[in-house]
Amino acid sequence: MRISEIEKRLADYGSGGYYLLESFLLQLLKLEADSQNRPLQLEDRRSHSRYDAFAPNGIADVPGPLAIEIVQVLSPKRLDSEIHRHESLRSNDDEKLLIVSFREMAKSSKYVQHLKARSDGRVFFWGAEEVQALLNKHSETAAALSKNMFSIRFQRAISKSPENWKEKRTDVLAEVCEHYRSGRFSMLLGAGVSSSAGLPDWDTLLNSLFVSMLTEGGIAEKKIDNEQISSIVKRLRQVDGPSALMLARYLRRGLSAGSGSEQIEFIRSVTEQLYGLRDQRFSLSSPLIKSIASLCTPSRTGAKIKSVLTYNFDDLIERELENRQLAFRSIFEEIDLAGPEELPVYHVHGFLPQDRDKYPNIEKATLVFSEEGYHQIYGEAYHWSNLIQLNSLKENACLMVGLSLTDPNLRRLLEISSKSIDKPKHFAFLKRVDYESFSKEKGKPIVRAPVSLVRTFLGRHHSLNEEVMKELGVNIIWYEDYEDIPKLLADIGKGI
Numbered sequence: 001m002r003i004s005e006i007e008k009r010l011a012d013y014g015s016g017g018y019y020l021l022e023s024f025l026l027q028l029l030k031l032e033a034d035s036q037n038r039p040l041q042l043e044d045r046r047s048h049s050r051y052d053a054f055a056p057n058g059i060a061d062v063p064g065p066l067a068i069e070i071v072q073v074l075s076p077k078r079l080d081s082e083i084h085r086h087e088s089l090r091s092n093d094d095e096k097l098l099i100v101s102f103r104e105m106a107k108s109s110k111y112v113q114h115l116k117a118r119s120d121g122r123v124f125f126w127g128a129e130e131v132q133a134l135l136n137k138h139s140e141t142a143a144a145l146s147k148n149m150f151s152i153r154f155q156r157a158i159s160k161s162p163e164n165w166k167e168k169r170t171d172v173l174a175e176v177c178e179h180y181r182s183g184r185f186s187m188l189l190g191a192g193v194s195s196s197a198g199l200p201d202w203d204t205l206l207n208s209l210f211v212s213m214l215t216e217g218g219i220a221e222k223k224i225d226n227e228q229i230s231s232i233v234k235r236l237r238q239v240d241g242p243s244a245l246m247l248a249r250y251l252r253r254g255l256s257a258g259s260g261s262e263q264i265e266f267i268r269s270v271t272e273q274l275y276g277l278r279d280q281r282f283s284l285s286s287p288l289i290k291s292i293a294s295l296c297t298p299s300r301t302g303a304k305i306k307s308v309l310t311y312n313f314d315d316l317i318e319r320e321l322e323n324r325q326l327a328f329r330s331i332f333e334e335i336d337l338a339g340p341e342e343l344p345v346y347h348v349h350g351f352l353p354q355d356r357d358k359y360p361n362i363e364k365a366t367l368v369f370s371e372e373g374y375h376q377i378y379g380e381a382y383h384w385s386n387l388i389q390l391n392s393l394k395e396n397a398c399l400m401v402g403l404s405l406t407d408p409n410l411r412r413l414l415e416i417s418s419k420s421i422d423k424p425k426h427f428a429f430l431k432r433v434d435y436e437s438f439s440k441e442k443g444k445p446i447v448r449a450p451v452s453l454v455r456t457f458l459g460r461h462h463s464l465n466e467e468v469m470k471e472l473g474v475n476i477i478w479y480e481d482y483e484d485i486p487k488l489l490a491d492i493g494k495g496i
Contacts, residue, residue, distance in 0.1 A: 199278050
């Protein structure tokens with residue numbers, strides 16, 4: 001069995017194939033360590049360290065203590081980065097680093113030799129030759145492992161030892177800070193950002209538009225209140241089971257019935273309802289929007305954020321940037337470009353500013369509200385909004401705020417961009433499910449299972465979510481309350 005054959009077999013798995021192979025290599029290293037009666041931790045549990053494994057007494061002919069990092073391709077830039085990271089993270093001067101790749105390495109190149117000399121012999125390299133030697137040495141067991149790689153990866157994900165997730169979050173935020181300071185950084189904003197300022201959620205907007213269709217379109221003889229309409233929509237979904245996008249298609253047809261200016265009427269209605277339904281108890285400049293704008297503010301050393309991509313229709317981010325007198329440009333069509341001193345704010349699903357007169361050519365914005373708009377973007381690989389998203393995901397580290405990461409087009413773009421990396425470089429805020437909210441509703445138990453079993457399940461559920469997101473190139477930043485996010489963003493701005 002050759003390592004190249006295993007790699008070829010996993011080529012169709014996309015970005016997930018690398019993580020299957022990584023899990024296999026770690027088990028192979030464990031076989032070698034066990035054969036020498038040496039311990040090998042497949043989780044590096046030391047504080048503020050995120051290596052793939054740790055061998056306190058070394059492995060094979062490499063002495064310990066030894067941190068182990070699996071990489072896909074060891075480029076000079078990646079090698080330099082790993083050595084620099086080890087210099088800053090190693091717990092003592094005796095600690096060494098073993099970098100393992102399943103590809104051939106030019107270990108004799110002048111650059112590699114220079115970096116080895118710089119590290120005073122503390123860095124070791126294993127490539128395809130050394131990995132193949134381990135495969136040959138443990139051929140029978142390795143062959144059995146190669147047939148069960150998915151099970152190995154799954155078990156590794158759910159068997160991770162319990163840890164203080166808040167401490168781990170601190171390590172993740174430190175990574176975000178590094179990317180932010182580098183200036184190759186973008187922000188992706190979703191519905192949660194608009195909700196923080198009281199704008200309606202998707203269902204509320206759809207229900208309100210449905211009211212408009214029934215009462216203003218001449219279908220109903222008298223005005224119907226929102227509660228009645230909500231019950232009709234709810235029952236309609238139970239009977240026909242349409243998705244929100246399908247209902248939006250239905251609404252668009254209804255709103256434009258009998259009119260010769262379909263698009264104008266539709267946009268007017270959506271804009272009117274979008275801002276008219278805002279919960280006035282919330283400030284337009286919510287703490288979350290303020291914290292996002294603060295990260296967009298250039299420091300003495302220059303701008304840290306290259307671009308903002310928003311999936312929201314509203315102009316709330318622009319209003320806050322304008323209040324701070326920051327130079328920006330809202331981009332909602334292909335031909336538009338930001339100036340060298342302007343922060344581009346891309347509205348990749350369309351733009352509905354409350355004051356449309358402020359934005360020339362606003363009528364050319366593609367509104368991804370119904371199935372038609374969504375299918376147009378999803379089906380056109382070279383649609384400008386897809387290219388903008390893909391370029392940001394490939395060229396920058398991206399921080400996602402207010403996104404659930406369930407959108408199939410975004411997940412597709414994440415998977416495409418993750419094929420060129422072997423470690424996640426993007427970050428997303430996701431809400432952690434706690435025991436109380438999961439097991440109870442309105443204070444009453446709804447899960448009939450022992451507390452210990454439920455807590456174990458939730459721990460594994462979160463670990464598995466982390467592994468799934470890793471395959472898309474995303475690190476999860478867990479939070480418990482929405483109010484936590486502005487504080488965490490402020491920490492990023494301050495460099496923790």
